Amino acid sequence: MAGTPAIRASALRRRVSIALAGALLLGPRGLAAQARKPFRVGFFYFGSQQSAMETGRHAAFLQGMLEQGYEISRHFVLVDRYVGGKFDEVVRVAAQLMKEELDVIVSTATVTHDALKTVTKTTPIVTTIAVDPVRSGYAETLARPGRNFTGVTAVLSDVFPKHIDLLKSLLPKLSRVAVLWASRNSAHAGLLNAVQTVARANSLQIVPVRVNSGDDIDAAFASMKRERAEALIILGDSFFVQSFGRLAEQAVAQRVATIYSTREFPELGGLMSYGPNFRDNYRRAAGFVVKILKGAAAAELPFEQPTKFELVVNRKTAGALGLTIPDDILLGADTVID
Numbered sequence: 001m002a003g004t005p006a007i008r009a010s011a012l013r014r015r016v017s018i019a020l021a022g023a024l025l026l027g028p029r030g031l032a033a034q035a036r037k038p039f040r041v042g043f044f045y046f047g048s049q050q051s052a053m054e055t056g057r058h059a060a061f062l063q064g065m066l067e068q069g070y071e072i073s074r075h076f077v078l079v080d081r082y083v084g085g086k087f088d089e090v091v092r093v094a095a096q097l098m099k100e101e102l103d104v105i106v107s108t109a110t111v112t113h114d115a116l117k118t119v120t121k122t123t124p125i126v127t128t129i130a131v132d133p134v135r136s137g138y139a140e141t142l143a144r145p146g147r148n149f150t151g152v153t154a155v156l157s158d159v160f161p162k163h164i165d166l167l168k169s170l171l172p173k174l175s176r177v178a179v180l181w182a183s184r185n186s187a188h189a190g191l192l193n194a195v196q197t198v199a200r201a202n203s204l205q206i207v208p209v210r211v212n213s214g215d216d217i218d219a220a221f222a223s224m225k226r227e228r229a230e231a232l233i234i235l236g237d238s239f240f241v242q243s244f245g246r247l248a249e250q251a252v253a254q255r256v257a258t259i260y261s262t263r264e265f266p267e268l269g270g271l272m273s274y275g276p277n278f279r280d281n282y283r284r285a286a287g288f289v290v291k292i293l294k295g296a297a298a299a300e301l302p303f304e305q306p307t308k309f310e311l312v313v314n315r316k317t318a319g320a321l322g323l324t325i326p327d328d329i330l331l332g333a334d335t336v337i338d
Helices: 005-035 049-054 057-067 087-100 110-119 156-170 188-201 214-226 238-242 244-253 278-293 315-320 327-332
Strands: 039-045 076-082 104-107 125-130 149-153 176-181 205-210 231-234 257-260 272-276 309-314 335-337
Touching: 039 049, 039 057, 039 087, 039 110, 039 278, 049 057, 049 076, 049 238, 057 076, 057 278, 076 087, 087 110, 104 110, 104 278, 110 125, 110 238, 125 278, 149 278, 156 188, 156 231, 156 257, 156 272, 156 309, 156 327, 176 188, 176 214, 188 205, 205 214, 214 244, 238 244, 244 257, 244 315, 272 278, 309 315, 309 327, 315 335
Parallel strands: 039 076, 039 104, 104 125, 125 149, 176 205, 176 231, 231 257, 257 272, 309 335
Antiparallel strands: 272 309
């Protein structure tokens, strides 16, 4: 630098003063934004991209991030991966996702959690729907996970007594209830047992119907017809979520009263739902993501249970089934779709 030592020192002091003034104007958040690139957040969805959009779950997560003050592109980049309901592809897609150098991954189904558990023990994972994190091996306890998983749980076995009560109110002579389940979902065996326990207490016979791909759906409804099932409980599963439209159409064609655990089913043509607001789970998952981006460890963030349970009824679908929704169900519904 030209000039005497005194001049050089004076120039250096001016540059430091300018830098400090800029820092005060920017504040801590502005400095942090200048210091690093946007965070990289994975969004691992077992169903199709169309399903994620139609159900509002993708939008709910982004809304949650915005509520936390994190704008997409400005503060974080979202790396989406969709499996399209193909069980054979989920581990391969999970392994590909690990090459993206992500800060955190949002995992949206039991099958995606299981796949991620096989490919990473260190990348933080935030679940939107975890049926039993401890039994599934994602956490040591709900209060202190101790591993790289945290997020929102979904204790779906708690909804089955209400499902049975609703179906019995709708069909007073109900005797046989089909249960649609996926053997590849590691949580479904336990959930099926829970349904059967409730059914026995209500003198109902359960007809388990296994579905693992779209090719199984038509055969499943044919099986229900042969077994004379009058109603259907669909267990929670991302594959079923992306098949809501088809399941609703088949239920109407076969005259089967059907209930699911979340509102997206009646919104897309199904008859009824009772259970957690999973769309809200996706919004709440953003809070976990932001805590991790700010330095919290997934192992120390307690899992949270759903806070909203709701009953949604599609009266138009009831009409197509030739059913009249009883007043007690309509009065107790959070939403009635006409």
